[in-house]
Amino acid sequence: MKEIVVISGKGGTGKTSITASFGVLANRNAIITDCDVDAADMHLLMKPMILKSENFYSGLLAHVDTQKCTSCGMCADVCRFNALKQNEHSFSVIDLNCEGCGYCARICPVEAIRMVEQDVGNWYISKTKLGSTLVHAKLGIGAENSGKLVAKVKNEAKQLGTENKIDFILVDGSPGVGCPVVSSLSGAHYVVLVTEPSVAGIHDLKRVYELAKKFNLRTGCIINKSDINPAVTREIKDFLEKESIDHIASYPYNESFTKAMTNGQTIVEYDKGELREQIIESWEKVKELVKK
Numbered sequence: 001m002k003e004i005v006v007i008s009g010k011g012g013t014g015k016t017s018i019t020a021s022f023g024v025l026a027n028r029n030a031i032i033t034d035c036d037v038d039a040a041d042m043h044l045l046m047k048p049m050i051l052k053s054e055n056f057y058s059g060l061l062a063h064v065d066t067q068k069c070t071s072c073g074m075c076a077d078v079c080r081f082n083a084l085k086q087n088e089h090s091f092s093v094i095d096l097n098c099e100g101c102g103y104c105a106r107i108c109p110v111e112a113i114r115m116v117e118q119d120v121g122n123w124y125i126s127k128t129k130l131g132s133t134l135v136h137a138k139l140g141i142g143a144e145n146s147g148k149l150v151a152k153v154k155n156e157a158k159q160l161g162t163e164n165k166i167d168f169i170l171v172d173g174s175p176g177v178g179c180p181v182v183s184s185l186s187g188a189h190y191v192v193l194v195t196e197p198s199v200a201g202i203h204d205l206k207r208v209y210e211l212a213k214k215f216n217l218r219t220g221c222i223i224n225k226s227d228i229n230p231a232v233t234r235e236i237k238d239f240l241e242k243e244s245i246d247h248i249a250s251y252p253y254n255e256s257f258t259k260a261m262t263n264g265q266t267i268v269e270y271d272k273g274e275l276r277e278q279i280i281e282s283w284e285k286v287k288e289l290v291k292k
């Protein structure tokens with residue numbers, strides 16, 4: 001079983017559209033994993049029917065028992081995050097400020113503070129409109145520990161893949177280089193970088209490649225909207241050659257990306273022309289590259 005992770009240095013490059021199209025082409029031979037837990041949108045294209053749903057608990061939050069609190073203020077004195085505020089007869093916690101370190105609970109002389117495990121989101125196992133499996137999640141608003149939720153999603157996908165003898169785990173990672181991206185890359189066999197020829201595009205491509213490089217991962221690149229800025233496209237190709245990154249494909253600007261998503265379809269379902277053939281060729285190339 002091979003794990004292919006598709007990521008991008010920035011949003012709006014077409015990463016999810018391409019990953020979803022790969023998922024359609026692989027059909028039941030791949031488990032699709034949406035690891036963009038902060039802004040999951042793979043379900044918009046895969047139309048999943050949820051088979052299993054569970055809450056995800058991670059991280060701690062301080063809670064003050066106002067009946068026990070003597071309003072001594074020791075907790076507020078030691079809190080470096082200004083997470084405790086004084087009320088009329090006791091202290092209370094500002095949830096968004098609390099980092100869950102637990103120092104306030106340790107210092108409280110009357111044990112009025114306890115640390116409570118947080119319900120930060122949900123994870124799901126679903127059946128897609130194609131009959132394949134989608135493992136996905138949703139992080140709560142303002143919640144942290146996205147990297148741990150990504151790890152949970154990936155572990156569930158790997159377990160299902162092993163049990164059902166699936167050839168590929170296809171991971172749609174988050175944009176950027178943050179904690180969920182690091183978690184997405186862990187255990188990958190091959191990484192597909194999706195970029196666009198813009199100043200931000202090439203800058204963020206280099207950043208996310210450096211991250212993949214630290215994991216010593218084999219990497220390929222798809223340049224989307226390659227014709228909107230030929231000079232930057234040439235710069236990207238030079239960078240790929242210099243770093244020995246596989247140049248998987250270059251797609252010209254095509255409104256089918258937007259129209260397909262608006263219709264709730266992947267590109268290979270919506271488009272019947274050259275773009276569809278290019279994505280099919282890209283998927284075949286990725287499958288060959290991941291075997292090397």
